[in-house]
Amino acid sequence: MDVKSTFVYFPAMLNLNDLVLFAAAVEHGGFAAASRRLGVPKSTISKRVAALEEALGVRLIHRTSRSFALTDTGRDFHEHARAALIETEAAEEIVRRRVAEPSGTVRITASVPAAQDLLAEHLPALARAYPRLGVQLDVTDRFVDLVQEGYDIAVRSHFAPLPDSGLIQRQAAAEAIVLVAAPQYLAERGAPRSPQDLAAHDALLTAPGATTWSLTGADGARAEAVPVARMIANEGRVLLAAAQAGLGLTCLPERMCRAAFQAGVLVRVLPAWTAGHVTTTLVMPHRRGQLPGVRATVDFLLDCLARR
Numbered sequence: 001m002d003v004k005s006t007f008v009y010f011p012a013m014l015n016l017n018d019l020v021l022f023a024a025a026v027e028h029g030g031f032a033a034a035s036r037r038l039g040v041p042k043s044t045i046s047k048r049v050a051a052l053e054e055a056l057g058v059r060l061i062h063r064t065s066r067s068f069a070l071t072d073t074g075r076d077f078h079e080h081a082r083a084a085l086i087e088t089e090a091a092e093e094i095v096r097r098r099v100a101e102p103s104g105t106v107r108i109t110a111s112v113p114a115a116q117d118l119l120a121e122h123l124p125a126l127a128r129a130y131p132r133l134g135v136q137l138d139v140t141d142r143f144v145d146l147v148q149e150g151y152d153i154a155v156r157s158h159f160a161p162l163p164d165s166g167l168i169q170r171q172a173a174a175e176a177i178v179l180v181a182a183p184q185y186l187a188e189r190g191a192p193r194s195p196q197d198l199a200a201h202d203a204l205l206t207a208p209g210a211t212t213w214s215l216t217g218a219d220g221a222r223a224e225a226v227p228v229a230r231m232i233a234n235e236g237r238v239l240l241a242a243a244q245a246g247l248g249l250t251c252l253p254e255r256m257c258r259a260a261f262q263a264g265v266l267v268r269v270l271p272a273w274t275a276g277h278v279t280t281t282l283v284m285p286h287r288r289g290q291l292p293g294v295r296a297t298v299d300f301l302l303d304c305l306a307r308r
Contacts, residue, residue, distance in 0.1 A: 016088065018052040019081045021045045022060065026078050030068040102296035103132035109146070110155035113236055115139040117255065118173075118280060119155065122304040126297060133293050147285050152294045154283040155301075159276055162283070170298060172305040173280045178254050179213075179269040185246040192249075192270060195223035202248030203227035204239045213251060215273045223273070240266075251275040280305060 024034040025045055035042040053060050060074035070078060110119055115137065123135055138144075138151070146154055146167065155172075156162065162169060185202075192198050195215050205211065213225045230248040233239050239250045240257065244265045260266035282298055 014052065014055060015048075016085075018048045018055075019085060021048045022052055023078060023082055023085060025049060025061070025068075026070060026074075031063075101132055102130045102293040104291070104293045105134040105136060106153065106293050106297045107136045107138070107151045108153045108155065108297070109138045109140060109144045109149075109151045111141050111157065112139055113256075114155045114157050114280065118305060119301075122301060125304070126300050129300065130293075130296055133296065135297070146283065152284060152291075153297060155280065156283055157278050157280050159278055161279075162281060165283075166286075168284045168286060170282045170284075170302060171279060172282055172302050174277050176254050176274040177251050177276045177278055178257065178271075178274055179215075179249055179251055180243055180257050180260075180266045181249045181269050182244055182246040182265060183267055185243075185248065186267070186269070188246075195225045195270065195273060198225035198227045198249070198270075201227050202230035204231045204233070204242050204248050204250035205229050206232070206234055206239070206251075208232055213275050215270070215275055218272045253278045 021034065021038075021040070021044075024038055025031050028034045028037050031042045031045045031049075034040075034045055038045075049061065056077070058073050058077075059071050060077055062069045062071060108119075119137065123137065127133070127135060144151060144154060146152075159177075189201060192201060195213075198213065203213075211226055211229060213227065215223045215225060217223070227249065231239075231242055233242070236252055236256055240252060240260065242248070243250045243252075244260060249269055257266055261268070282301060284294060284298065
């Protein structure tokens, strides 16, 4: 095929800005109204429309000091010009969306419980939602300095408010810490009816110094209990397994116990009382928190964890 014989050369291309000004004048009923709407001088609009008519070699608008009306050709031209502007806007939007689509690598650090209980089920969905986004998850229970170590997001679960470190903090979820025990333990030892009854029960504790449980009632009442230490472990799943085995009572996040509740191997003890709350917060440095990939990841995880 002879490309040169089929290619059409246009001696002059229309100025897209002239089409915009022409369409605005038509749609707002005149140059003055279009000027007010666009913030462009009336004289500029008039001159550009005149230049457009000259380039086309036709009159598009009949205009006098008192009237403004399209010619037949002008009506046809406006219909096609408006369609061209719509297509131009659509093409620009496609490019903008492509450029703004989250991409690159997002580095996340999280503790073992947060990774297992909060992130494991959601990160695959994040990868499917944003195929150009790469996620690196570092699971560690040590304290991570986000800025010095180059992480974008830290998923932190905490019992007290995080200190003001100058980092961005976005709370993702908060859940109650509840008292639980196995049905067989309660059958053997009896179910406590008040916080004071806990002093006669075996407890599975999180640390040697954490011997006192501070409880809050549904009515806001406060109570403290000092149960008998039977076992100490600083890992929630170990305490969960020990409680299911009937070794004693323990305090755990409600989320961690849901499957055991459904299976009937654990029940809540003193259901009107809680032992505090555990909060999950997404933390990120300012300079990285503004990147599209980081923003998309944070928004995605916030939505997932809130629904959870």
